Amino acid sequence: MDFSLVITVFNEEDNIHPLLQQIDSALSGYIYEIILVDDGSTDSTIKRIEELKNPRVKLIVFTRNFGQTAAMAAGMQAAVSDYIVTMDGDLQNDPSDIPHMLRKxxxxxxxxxxxxxxNRQDGALLRKFPSKIANKLIRNLTGINLQDYGCTLKVFRASIAKNLGLYGELHRFIPILAVLEGGMITEVDVKHHPRLYGQSKYGLGRTIKVMSDLILMAFFKKYFKRPIHFFGPLGLLCFAGGFLISFYLLIVKLLGQDIWGRPLLLLGITLILAGIQFLTFGIIAELMMRVYYESQQKKPYSIKKVVTFLQPVLDPSLADGKHPLHTPKAPMLELK
Structure with missing residues (x-):
């Protein structure tokens, strides 16, 4: 099998037939499977898929709507090929781009x-403009310079795709998760078509969720394995500031001035308590990281490949100096 094609669908009854026709036409000559993950559709999407009886299709049906991230994770885990391709089920991605991406x-x-x-075929105000802002924020906060984080059409090695750890709504940050797994990523231009049937499942309402997930991804990118490096400096800075303020007020008190009720006193106490809290958070987070890795037998690293250099072992019957891999021993010198 050349690759596994994972497609998540939710209320796409009118897109199923033309989608599978496009895939069949664009990928002629390839051996592949199509994993359709229905994320709790309430229309006739499942019925349309079952009507086709396409031998390439593997259908996964959720009991309810769990979200695109969960659907993608289920599809990736069900894939059997060494290469996994993801794309949307709304006909906006073009399957004819897949061969070029696979070759790259x-x-x-x-x-x-x-x-x-x-040439994105979406509305400028509700889709393209917010997407540009989000892409710029993600690039600046994570340091991973991709142009389009929202394009679902991607090609993976299964060793990376199956270990992304997709939870919540992190499918928008798959490139970041891939880098955290040690993956090398790149991007290519692909075609994009306007939606013909159905309605988009995205709007401005997702902006707050994206911003929240972006903060999480920025933390994962820099401090996931050493959270004390984030909480520790904050704690020490707050504690030091509070200590200096308290020391200054102590001197003022010894000089005979009244310090009770001063805003500076409250600030000093608050900073000291905040410093202790941040340091405590850091220590607890470090302990949780050890529980995370050790309880699940996870490792804080990933291995791409192992190379061994084995020495040739010869049949003793060939040890006559004539075999090309045989090196005769040098004669021993007798010492007198």
């Missing part, structure tokens, strides 16, 4: 190739 992944040894919707 194989020939240049990337772990993930992401699509960039150069």
């Amino acid at each position: 992944l194989e020939e240049e040894e990337w772990d993930m190739v992401a699509g960039v919707r150069k």
Whole structure:
């Protein structure tokens, strides 16, 4: 099998038939499976899929709507190929881009190739403008310079895709998760089509969720394995500030002035308590990280490949100096 194609669908009854037709036409000559994950559709999406009886299709049906992240995770875990491709089920991604992305992944040894919707066919105010702002914020906060984080069309090595740890609504930050796993990522331009059937499941309401997840991703990128490096400096800075203020007020008190009720006194006490709290958070977070790795037998690293250099072992019957891999021993010198 050349690859596994994972597609998440939610109320896409009118898109199923043309979607599978496009895939069949664009990927002629490839051996692949199509994993359709229905994320709790309330229309006839499941019925339309079952009507086709496509031998390539593996259908996963959720009991209710768990979200696109959970659907993608389920599809990736069900894939059996060494390469996994993800795309939307709304006909806006073009399956004809997949062969080029696969070749780039194989020939240049990337772990993930992401699509960039150069001529994006979406509304400027509600979709494209918020997306540009979000992409810029993600680049600045994480240091991972991709142009289009929102494009679902991506190609992965299964070793990376199956270990992304997709929870909540982190599918928008898959490139960051791939980098955290040690993956090498790149991007290529892909085609994008306007939506013909159904309605978009996204709007301005997701902006707050994206911002919240972005803070989490920024923390994961820099401090996930050493949270004390985040909480420790904050705690020490607050504690030092509070200590200096308290020391100054102590001197003022010894000089005979009244310090009770001063805002500066409250600030000093608050900073000392905040410093203790931050340091405590850091220690607790460090302990939780050890529980996370050790209880699940996880490792704080990932291995891409192992290379061994074995010495040839020869049949003793060939030890006559004629075998090309045989090196005769040098004669021993007798010492007198």
